[in-house]
Amino acid sequence: MVNNKPIGIFDSGYGGLTVFRSIFKQLPQYDYIYLGDTARAPYGNRSFQTIHQYTWECVRWLLKQGCPLVILACNTASAKALRNIQQLDLKGQDPAKRVLGVIRPTAEVIGNYTKTKEIGVLGTKGTIQSESYKMEIGKFFPDVKVHQQACPLWVPLIENGEYDKPGANYFVKKYLDQVLAQSANIDTLLLACTHYPLIQQKIAAYLPANIKVVSQGDIVAHSLVDYLHRHSEMEKSISTGNTQRFFTTTDDTADFDHYGELFFGAKVQSGFAEIKC
Numbered sequence: 001m002v003n004n005k006p007i008g009i010f011d012s013g014y015g016g017l018t019v020f021r022s023i024f025k026q027l028p029q030y031d032y033i034y035l036g037d038t039a040r041a042p043y044g045n046r047s048f049q050t051i052h053q054y055t056w057e058c059v060r061w062l063l064k065q066g067c068p069l070v071i072l073a074c075n076t077a078s079a080k081a082l083r084n085i086q087q088l089d090l091k092g093q094d095p096a097k098r099v100l101g102v103i104r105p106t107a108e109v110i111g112n113y114t115k116t117k118e119i120g121v122l123g124t125k126g127t128i129q130s131e132s133y134k135m136e137i138g139k140f141f142p143d144v145k146v147h148q149q150a151c152p153l154w155v156p157l158i159e160n161g162e163y164d165k166p167g168a169n170y171f172v173k174k175y176l177d178q179v180l181a182q183s184a185n186i187d188t189l190l191l192a193c194t195h196y197p198l199i200q201q202k203i204a205a206y207l208p209a210n211i212k213v214v215s216q217g218d219i220v221a222h223s224l225v226d227y228l229h230r231h232s233e234m235e236k237s238i239s240t241g242n243t244q245r246f247f248t249t250t251d252d253t254a255d256f257d258h259y260g261e262l263f264f265g266a267k268v269q270s271g272f273a274e275i276k277c
């Protein structure tokens with residue numbers, strides 16, 4: 001039977017599957033529906049208005065599928081669309097429905113990882129230019145200095161299957177050199193993009209041993225566990241059929257299934273979602 005109250009997970013493409021993978025590990029009992037807007041990804045270099053419009057179209061589609069809760073498992077969408085969706089777009093919807101992002105839960109804990117009180121945040125151009133991480137981390141850890149670095153070529157390398165090839169090393173080094181040049185005291189690098197866990201080993205291999213690399217999947221998953229403990233009405237409203245359904249906005253779903261497996265770590269079989277309303 002098709003579940004009717006799943007947790008919705010949204011990303012511009014495949015990357016959010018790294019977050020979904022961690023969530024599913026922590027909370028396997030729920031029903032899930034994942035939507036990747038692969039037809040219009042990547043979002044990283046797009047304008048604020050476009051990212052907001054695309055994200056809301058996808059979130060609205062997920063809400064129509066019956067989701068009481070939608071997670072924006074995309075840093076760029078969390079940075080550029082979440083506030084408008086929460087404050088404006090959700091007004092016309094069932095007031096019990098919620099949309100959450102990945103930046104706040106990450107900002108709440110990232111300061112605990114650093115001893116030197118200096119961290120580097122790596123993300124897409126959109127995420128970095130929004131300054132969202134600087135602002136959010138500043139609220140929870142005002143004594144932590146945040147250095148930011150956009151890495152615009154990492155997502156295309158990963159999306160095109162070049163991330164594990166020797167040629168990728170040049171671009172991995174390029175952006176790491178740039179962030180490390182900002183301060184010799186950085187001891188923590190946050191991967192603030194859902195795609196970057198796929199090159200985490202390459203990144204770690206290039207760095208001195210005193211610098212930690214932190215990805216978000218487990219942080220977001222722990223935060224969701226905590227959120228559902230604190231919001232029992234929401235928790236009860238989510239169906240618990242242990243199903244995972246995957247949708248993409250591209251009518252040729254073969255690529256999604258292929259790359260999806262890499263990001264999710266298990267077989268993925270997707271369907272086509274016609275989200276234009």
Ligand code: DGL
Nearest residue numbers: 012042043044075076194
């Ligand atoms: N999912 C996006 C993020 O986490 C990266 C891919 C994109 O640019 O659309 O920022």
